[in-house]
Amino acid sequence: MHLHRFHGGLKLPDETAASTADPVLVMGVPSRLTVPLGQHIGEAAEPCVQVGDHVTKGQRIGQSKGYIAAHVHAPTSGEIIDIDLYPVPHPSGLNAPCVVIQADGRDEWGDTRMEPWLDWDTRDLRKLRQRVRDGGIVGLGGAAFPTAVKLNPRAGQRIHTLIVNGAECEPYISADDMLLRTAPEAVFEGIRIVAHLLQVERVLFAVEDNMPEAMRTLTETLPEELRGWLQLVSVPAIYPTGGERQLIKVLTGQEVPSGGLPADIGMVCHNPGTFRAICDVVIQGRPLVSRIVTVTGPGVRQPRNVEALIGTPFADVIAAAGGYADDVDRLVMGGPMMGFAVHDDAIPVIKATNCLLATRPQDTPPPGPLMPCIRCGECAAVCPAQLLPQQLYWQAKAKDFDAIQDYGLFDCIECGCCAHVCPSNIPLVQYYRYAKNEIWAREKERQKSDIARDRYEFRQERIEREEREKAERMARKKAAVKKKAADGEGDSDKQAAIQAALERARAKKAARAAEKQGGEPTATAPSGDADPGATKPSSADTPHDGDAR
Amino acid sequence: MRFRTESSPHMIPAHSVSGVMQQVLMALVPGTLAMTWFFGWGVLVNVLLGVLFAVAFEAAMVAARKRPVMPTLADNSAIVTGWLFALAIPPLAPFWVTLIGIAFAIIVAKHLYGGLGYNPFNPAMVGYVVVLVSFPREMALWPAPDTLPESPLTLLQTLQTVLTGSLPGAQEWDAVTRATPLDAMREGLVSGRTVGEITASPLFGSFTETGWEWIGNFFLLGGLYLLFRRIIHWHIPVAVILGVAVPAGFFWMLDPGSYASPAFHVFSGAVIIGAFFIATDPVSASTTPLGRILYGAGIGVLIFVIRTWGGYPDAVAFAVLLMNMVAPTLDHLTRPRIFGRTRGGPPPGGGHA
Numbered sequence: 037m038h039l040h041r042f043h044g045g046l047k048l049p050d051e052t053a054a055s056t057a058d059p060v061l062v063m064g065v066p067s068r069l070t071v072p073l074g075q076h077i078g079e080a081a082e083p084c085v086q087v088g089d090h091v092t093k094g095q096r097i098g099q100s101k102g103y104i105a106a107h108v109h110a111p112t113s114g115e116i117i118d119i120d121l122y123p124v125p126h127p128s129g130l131n132a133p134c135v136v137i138q139a140d141g142r143d144e145w146g147d148t149r150m151e152p153w154l155d156w157d158t159r160d161l162r163k164l165r166q167r168v169r170d171g172g173i174v175g176l177g178g179a180a181f182p183t184a185v186k187l188n189p190r191a192g193q194r195i196h197t198l199i200v201n202g203a204e205c206e207p208y209i210s211a212d213d214m215l216l217r218t219a220p221e222a223v224f225e226g227i228r229i230v231a232h233l234l235q236v237e238r239v240l241f242a243v244e245d246n247m248p249e250a251m252r253t254l255t256e257t258l259p260e261e262l263r264g265w266l267q268l269v270s271v272p273a274i275y276p277t278g279g280e281r282q283l284i285k286v287l288t289g290q291e292v293p294s295g296g297l298p299a300d301i302g303m304v305c306h307n308p309g310t311f312r313a314i315c316d317v318v319i320q321g322r323p324l325v326s327r328i329v330t331v332t333g334p335g336v337r338q339p340r341n342v343e344a345l346i347g348t349p350f351a352d353v354i355a356a357a358g359g360y361a362d363d364v365d366r367l368v369m370g371g372p373m374m375g376f377a378v379h380d381d382a383i384p385v386i387k388a389t390n391c392l393l394a395t396r397p398q399d400t401p402p403p404g405p406l407m408p409c410i411r412c413g414e415c416a417a418v419c420p421a422q423l424l425p426q427q428l429y430w431q432a433k434a435k436d437f438d439a440i441q442d443y444g445l446f447d448c449i450e451c452g453c454c455a456h457v458c459p460s461n462i463p464l465v466q467y468y469r470y471a472k473n474e475i476w477a478r479e480k481e482r483q484k485s486d487i488a489r490d491r492y493e494f495r496q497e498r499i500e501r502e503e504r505e506k507a508e509r510m511a512r513k514k515a516a517v518k519k520k521a522a523d524g525e526g527d528s529d530k531q532a533a534i535q536a537a538l539e540r541a542r543a544k545k546a547a548r549a550a551e552k553q554g555g556e557p558t559a560t561a562p563s564g565d566a567d568p569g570a571t572k573p574s575s576a577d578t579p580h581d582g583d584a585r
Numbered sequence: 586m587r588f589r590t591e592s593s594p595h596m597i598p599a600h601s602v603s604g605v606m607q608q609v610l611m612a613l614v615p616g617t618l619a620m621t622w623f624f625g626w627g628v629l630v631n632v633l634l635g636v637l638f639a640v641a642f643e644a645a646m647v648a649a650r651k652r653p654v655m656p657t658l659a660d661n662s663a664i665v666t667g668w669l670f671a672l673a674i675p676p677l678a679p680f681w682v683t684l685i686g687i688a689f690a691i692i693v694a695k696h697l698y699g700g701l702g703y704n705p706f707n708p709a710m711v712g713y714v715v716v717l718v719s720f721p722r723e724m725a726l727w728p729a730p731d732t733l734p735e736s737p738l739t740l741l742q743t744l745q746t747v748l749t750g751s752l753p754g755a756q757e758w759d760a761v762t763r764a765t766p767l768d769a770m771r772e773g774l775v776s777g778r779t780v781g782e783i784t785a786s787p788l789f790g791s792f793t794e795t796g797w798e799w800i801g802n803f804f805l806l807g808g809l810y811l812l813f814r815r816i817i818h819w820h821i822p823v824a825v826i827l828g829v830a831v832p833a834g835f836f837w838m839l840d841p842g843s844y845a846s847p848a849f850h851v852f853s854g855a856v857i858i859g860a861f862f863i864a865t866d867p868v869s870a871s872t873t874p875l876g877r878i879l880y881g882a883g884i885g886v887l888i889f890v891i892r893t894w895g896g897y898p899d900a901v902a903f904a905v906l907l908m909n910m911v912a913p914t915l916d917h918l919t920r921p922r923i924f925g926r927t928r929g930g931p932p933p934g935g936g937h938a
Contacts, residue, residue: 084712
């Protein structure tokens with residue numbers, strides 16, 4: 037097969053030898069599991085159990101709400117002892133809602149277990165897709181994007197190529213490598229299910245050329261049903277080949293359009309682990325409650341891969357790899373290029389935890405002094421998105437958010453190549469994340485102020501209208517009173533006064549009712565209170581009330 | 586257990602600014618030694634003075650700007666500026682030429698614009714142009730390219746000359762200096778001689794004056810080392826040399842009697858050191874691949890134009906400074922196509938909220 041190249045990228049040292057020496061260790065059930073309800077982008081699930089409930093393994097404990105979302109299941113049987121905010125693996129370091137399970141040690145499946153579908157190929161495609169959704173499957177390559185979404189192409193979209201992304205390009209991570217060596221059958225079965233679901237014409241199975249063992253196993257175990265239309269492809273180990281856009285370019289020469297998805301060019305990409313999870317939920321009725329985690333780095337004594345239940349504390353996983361080396365001082369979830377450092381190892385394994393990397397100061401020294409950018413352009417030379425990171429950096433620093441978008445900020449995949457080669461120690465990716473967040477926040481702010489402005493204009497119009505109407509009424513009243521006075525009635529003055537008082541009361545009531553109506557949208561736009569548009573009308577009310585008196 | 590939480594990537598950085606500058610300094614060594622061999626101790630004396638002044642001014646400016654002095658000095662960029670400036674001026678120029686030039690380079694061209702990374706113009710070239718237009722007499726003191734053993738001045742005598750501004754003993758300037766090949770060519774052509782007659786002089790070797798050729802070769806060696814180590818990329822040096830050679834070749838083929846050969850142009854004066862060491866200063870150059878080609882080609886063409894029809898025999902500094910001016914525009918106009926976009930690019934997708 038003729039392979040293509042993407043621009044830039046890095047040839048990084050392969051550090052997987054240490055963690056692939058031993059087989060995958062299936063870890064036991066920890067005494068307490070902390071299962072976060074939101075483990076990926078998209079909305080967090082809503083808990084559907086209560087404190088004190090007994091749950092069985094695989095029982096749904098978190099119900100997904102949105103479309104880009106996934107259910108959460110109990111990784112083992114036990115008692116729900118708390119549903120509250122706990123520290124979770126997230127770059128922000130903030131706490132998030134979690135369900136805490138005290139394991140009963142029996143690890144038993146209850147009657148909520150989904151029925152095994154050995155005859156999946158006779159099932160309705162919609163039901164099959166629903167099964168994947170019910171299983172809470174997300175992409176296991178690290179990004180944890182809900183899988184069911186990618187199995188549901190939009191109307192008119194035809195997926196012809198299924199890509200298996202076995203290009204594990206981050207140094208150190210070997211979870212896919214070990215999975216392919218030890219359980220290729222489940223992966224192939226998952227591929228068959230997805231290929232059937234999407235009715236694809238071909239499957240491209242990419243494995244990096246530094247994973248010969250996995251490649252050999254795959255070649256030997258390729259099932260009859262996949263022969264002919266599944267192609268095993270060895271791709272050069274250049275970081276970030278495992279990025280789906282880069283991998284698609286390498287395999288097909290095609291580029292996923294900027295701002296678009298692989299589905300826009302008829303392709304879908306999944307990680308091998310995801311295929312196994314799909315196989316598990318369809319054929320065994322086993323939702324996603326565990327995953328393979330690479331525990332590695334010079335900061336652990338016996339690097340290896342483990343199969344850990346979601347919710348297992350990092351510390352337990354580290355212990356399974358022989359514990360920390362003496363001088364460990366950094367713990368990273370994910371790979372060295374894109375992973376984030378966590379400050380605490382009490383946090384739990386989540387669906388996105390593909391790797392725990394522990395390092396010592398000599399492996400990951402504290403960053404040197406920040407130097408000015410000398411525009412050497414090394415960053416641009418390695419950028420796989422063909423951006424000019426040096427220019428994006430200036431623009432992010434200058435908060436020139438129009439220019440930075442014009443220069444393709446949102447095409448940045450945050451792979452970190454630029455930051456790695458920067459001679460000035462500039463944490464470039466941090467600058468881009470900052471700019472992206474700032475732009476998103478401004479976008480939201482703009483939408484909010486649009487709503488506030490509409491409300492303000494509507495209110496101004498209403499007040500003017502009311503004032504006009506009131507003036508007209510008063511004029512009529514005055515005319516009537518004058519007429520009565522002219523008629524010579526003695527108590528007319530008194531009556532007119534009563535009438536005027538009633539009128540005032542009515543007008544006030546009407547104004548208040550109208551205000552209430554006008555004020556209601558405030559509840560849906562919380563920050564509207566701070567908006568000048570919301571305060572101006574009330575000050576405009578004052579002279580208006582005075583007039584009425 | 587608690588851990589440090591620095592941002593990704595969690596790797597040992599691949600490069601450092603001071604490392605880059607160190608490589609550049611190393612690459613300057615062969616050319617500098619070659620110059621010393623042909624022009625005498627003055628070259629080394631100037632390099633030493635240039636580096637000394639540059640580091641002193643850098644330290645003073647950094648301190649005045651209330652920035653940390655040691656980390657800034659450690660980036661080695663002032664050393665590079667001082668060294669390059671020293672190579673550009675005549676080896677027997679008095680010390681105050683170096684002092685004034687470096688002062689302009691470091692204080693005005695570098696730090697008044699914000700220091701390393703913020704200077705729009707190449708500091709060494711700004712300093713050089715200041716002394717070139719201010720002190721034409723001192724800037725013409727190029728010794729004859731005799732090899733060191735035959736050099737008329739010893740190290741001590743050279744020091745004395747540089748520090749006092751006059752030759753020791755009864756020596757005459759005319760005895761130790763000689764017109765550079767570019768000067769010779771220029772004056773020869775102006776006085777009506779043909780290129781053939783000028784280069785027939787025994788001083789000329791195959792392309793240009795003998796010593797100058799060798800110096801060019803040694804700087805080329807250093808430049809190739811930088812290319813090999815990926816400290817610089819091929820775009821600028823290749824474009825500069827072609828930018829000089831192509832128009833030179835065109836006119837030379839039209840009228841070889843009135844126009845010097847492209848080889849003469851490339852190996853005379855500062856073209857080689859300019860192409861590999863000066864034009865490649867990343868801060869003041871263009872930063873996109875196509876932009877660098879245009880930037881280098883612009884420098885090359887300007888060198889040829891100024892040498893041939895302008896008022897100065899060599900023009901590398903002017904050409905570099907002129908192209909420094911257009912570098913930001915070149916950057917803007919030569920953005921590479923972004924992955925997944927057409928060259929024009931679909932409208933950028935902001936607000937993926």
